Amino acid sequence: MTKIQFAAPCLMGLEGLCADELKRLEIENVRAENGRVLFEGGFNALARANLCSRYAERIQILMGEFPVYSFEDLFQGVNRLPWEEFIGEKDAFPVKGHCVSSKLSSVPDCQKIIKKSAAKRLGSKSGVSWLEETGSLHQIQFLIIKDKCSILLDTSGAGLHKRGYRANSAAAPIKETLAAAMADLSRVRHFSTVIDPFCGSGTILIESALKALNIAPGLRRGFAAEKWGSVPSSVWAVERERAMDSINKDAEFQAFGCDIDPEAVALTLENAKKAGVENRIHAEVRDIRDFSTQPERAAVICNPPYGERLLDMQQARELYKIMGNKFVQKDGWSYSIISPDDSFEDTFGRPADKRRKLYNGMIKCQLYMYFRRNK
Numbered sequence: 391m392t393k394i395q396f397a398a399p400c401l402m403g404l405e406g407l408c409a410d411e412l413k414r415l416e417i418e419n420v421r422a423e424n425g426r427v428l429f430e431g432g433f434n435a436l437a438r439a440n441l442c443s444r445y446a447e448r449i450q451i452l453m454g455e456f457p458v459y460s461f462e463d464l465f466q467g468v469n470r471l472p473w474e475e476f477i478g479e480k481d482a483f484p485v486k487g488h489c490v491s492s493k494l495s496s497v498p499d500c501q502k503i504i505k506k507s508a509a510k511r512l513g514s515k516s517g518v519s520w521l522e523e524t525g526s527l528h529q530i531q532f533l534i535i536k537d538k539c540s541i542l543l544d545t546s547g548a549g550l551h552k553r554g555y556r557a558n559s560a561a562a563p564i565k566e567t568l569a570a571a572m573a574d575l576s577r578v579r580h581f582s583t584v585i586d587p588f589c590g591s592g593t594i595l596i597e598s599a600l601k602a603l604n605i606a607p608g609l610r611r612g613f614a615a616e617k618w619g620s621v622p623s624s625v626w627a628v629e630r631e632r633a634m635d636s637i638n639k640d641a642e643f644q645a646f647g648c649d650i651d652p653e654a655v656a657l658t659l660e661n662a663k664k665a666g667v668e669n670r671i672h673a674e675v676r677d678i679r680d681f682s683t684q685p686e687r688a689a690v691i692c693n694p695p696y697g698e699r700l701l702d703m704q705q706a707r708e709l710y711k712i713m714g715n716k717f718v719q720k721d722g723w724s725y726s727i728i729s730p731d732d733s734f735e736d737t738f739g740r741p742a743d744k745r746r747k748l749y750n751g752m753i754k755c756q757l758y759m760y761f762r763r764n765k
């Protein structure tokens with residue numbers, strides 16, 4: 391089989407991190423684009439990227455890209471794609487997607503055309519006139535932007551941010567992929583101590599632990615393509631073993647979480663257990679007003695209440711002011727705080743040493759990073 395082209399959509403702002411990570415995973419021909427990373431390889435790359443990527447939202451096979459100005463263009467373009475290499479004659483292949491700023495603007499009509507065209511190709515290749523679609527799920531996704539059509543086949547199933555440890559979450563949890571990026575940008579390493587004084591469901595602490603111990607985030611979940619007849623099960627076994635062998639069990643990493651809400655603290659401990667990192671994560675009820683910089687060194691990483699989803703803006707800013715006083719400049723200590731509030735630094739009381747634009751869902755935020763002792 392020739393090399394498969396893949397696309398890994400990710401949160402805006404994480405393309406570089408996502409691409410660097412895929413390169414570290416020895417995946418070939420990795421290129422970052424706006425909102426996604428492209429790469430190529432065989433079924434091993436498919437399984438490895440699903441299991442190991444901390445920042446990709448899903449892994450898709452990029453079946454093809456072509457210009458479309460009419461339904462006929464769409465039908466012919468889809469009909470040329472090698473569906474039979476991935477979809478068996480009994481498999482299900484529903485279609486969903488989006489049209490943006492394009493001549494073809496009706497999503498339901500495009501869905502119908504793509505379905506008809508892929509079905510025609512699959513039927514003629516297998517010599518079957520009726521495709522029963524009772525087998526494994528092969529979700530076809532399409533994206534038509536400015537008359538350019540991308541046809542994709544999803545291999546992940548549930549979004550990759552669903553690691554399998556957070557069935558329950560506190561109010562306003564941060565997305566796992568974003569929390570992982572915050573850990574990376576805050577330079578979490580195997581020897582780090584991480585503190586989240588607003589730990590909620592524990593996402594930042596758990597993602598930091600997974601990163602520090604080099605635990606692949608997908609080890610505790612399944613993927614759509616694991617049920618495909620076209621992907622040998624040995625590939626998944628090899629890649630799971632490779633990921634297990636890479637875990638750094640000797641890491642010194644420890645993490646401490648606090649939250650004013652006892653239920654959030656219980657949830658952090660419960661989720662840490664589900665993620666298999668409970669021996670690295672400690673949590674207790676504490677108000678930020680009682681925060682102290684006790685250990686010798688630590689990386690504080692947090693998403694305090696926003697003033698939109700939790701608390702009102704004034705209350706949120708009061709907390710920023712308290713944080714500014716408590717997060718003192720000290721050797722070995724760094725602080726990374728994500729906030730959508732443009733006046734964060736004024737309220738906190740110091741300009742950040744570094745800022746990075748990130749998106750928490752649709753909310754544009756900055757990660758304010760403080761790591762220098764003396765200005």
Ligand SMILES: C[S@@+](CC[C@H](N)C(=O)[O-])C[C@H]1O[C@@H](n2cnc3c(N)ncnc32)[C@H](O)[C@@H]1O
Nearest residue numbers: 563564588589590591593649650651677678695
């Ligand atoms: C945006 S949520 C954090 C979500 C968390 N990162 C997660 O993924 O679930 C903010 C958290 O701050 C906590 N909180 C609010 N006021 C606080 C205070 N004064 N001290 C400590 N925690 C506080 C809330 O209980 C909430 O869990």
